[in-house]
Amino acid sequence: MEKSIKKYWPVFVIPTFTAFIIGFAWPFLQGLYLSFCQFITIDRANFNGIANYIYALTEEQFGYSFWFTSLFAIVSTLCINIAGLAIALALTRGIRGTNLFRSVFFMPNLIGGIVLGYIWNILLNCALTLLGKPLLSLHAPYGFIGLVILMCWQQIGYMMIIYIAGLQAIPNDYLEAARIDGATEWQTLWKVKLPNLMPSITICLFLSLTNGFKLFDQNLALTGGDPAHATEMLALNIYQTFYGRSGPQWKGYGQAKAVIFCILVIVISLLQLRSTRSKEVQQ
């Protein structure tokens, strides 16, 4: 059977693979090469070694964006996962209206980042005006908090769904055994539910951390990086370097930043997957 399928490889593989080359592999390699060049268009690129990387790594704004993004990713990951898990625990106990609550909490995930950003921009700015505080785009700490609130509103529902699926997969025998042994609810949570939930926790931490690092749409729509680039995250910083400035050097810098960003995201994903995988219990 394997042989006869193999003979048909052009039908099965070629369409996806061609598109993959056009839509990923070729631009990726070209981007890698261009990060060592000075260029405005792709055809006119002059090789200039690692000058772009030296610039990118020494630029103050890029470093600031890195720390801002890291802080944001960590804070939002913690908030989203603690709240998502808490709601999931509450919703797996057969409370009345469970289905309705679940639907409502998941709803924001269906709305795109740009739209979400504007909705919250209007809402938070109105709240701040009524409180007599400076607007989102004038005060960086508010921008940061606003981004965290927005991300929580969007992602808690998604993580909740994954945690609910994980909780429902725990065999009832375990919970019964714990109850018969006289474990309190708190003990059951820490000693039975959480260890068995480690695969879900791994996935959720992974998703929310990488989402936090790659965040672009929400950042653009909520604060746009204002005031004075103080809420500009890595993805937006790269975008601004590419398209927000004129001058022959900027696209090269932007591409070098993008390569660094890419490596960063890959390293974080690998480290994170490894560190939480090792805590999973064997079933």
Next chain:
Amino acid sequence: MEHRHSIKDTIKSVILAILSLAWVYPVFMILFNSLKQETSITTGTAFELPTSETFAGLMNYINALTSQGFLSAFWYSLVVTITSVVLILICCSMCAWFITRVNTWYSKALYYLFVFSMVVPFQMLMFTLSATADRLHLSSPYTICIIYLGFGAGLAVFMFCGFMKSIPIEIEEAAMIDGCSPIKTFFQVVLPILKPTLISVGILETMWLWNDYLLPYLVLDRTKGYMTIPILIQYFRGSYGRVEMGPMMASIMMNIIPIIVVYLLCQKHIIKGVAAGAVKG
């Protein structure tokens, strides 16, 4: 004991109910603001319900529909989403079947390439990708699906491979022994078994495509007026000196309403799809 339990649950229900009201409020706020007159939508009064003086009826909606290019943006969004999802589902499921059933070095290499592409952030290739699309004349809403197939292949192939491993190979073998060609086997035997997975992947891809902003913004040729809804909403803010809040709110609502209708109709599939996608991820 029983009694205490039920009180605790009631308290929890109340807390959850309050929380879910807070969850719905932002959308509700946009809804009533979209019914206000343009001049009455200001930063400080966004929480106020429309009064008889500020109520504008459907004016903003009519305005957005007639003058702001909403209809064409809606059409383009629809075209991009549907063509891309269909293409991704068919091509990626075929490719994934090949990868799981043919056990050679290059099918493994292909699999890891796809997995790798899932992690890479879009900023890494945004400039070169839009240049490539331009050169190959793929920058219209009718051809952008090829770009999406390439860029979105990673997730789809990965998910299909995960599910495909659990399908018993004997059914396919029986079909082949009975004289089915691999193509016939795939479309008549494998695809029907794969239906739940197709729905899950389709939903995840639709959620992504309908809301995607940066890729169509950079790839689509805007000189020909190609805009999807997220681009249009961003455009309201970006290029006017003054933001036209009324039509923008109406456009946001008209972007959300179809999503919510679809969500209410196939909620079960969506939630199941998300959970299944995460388990395999």
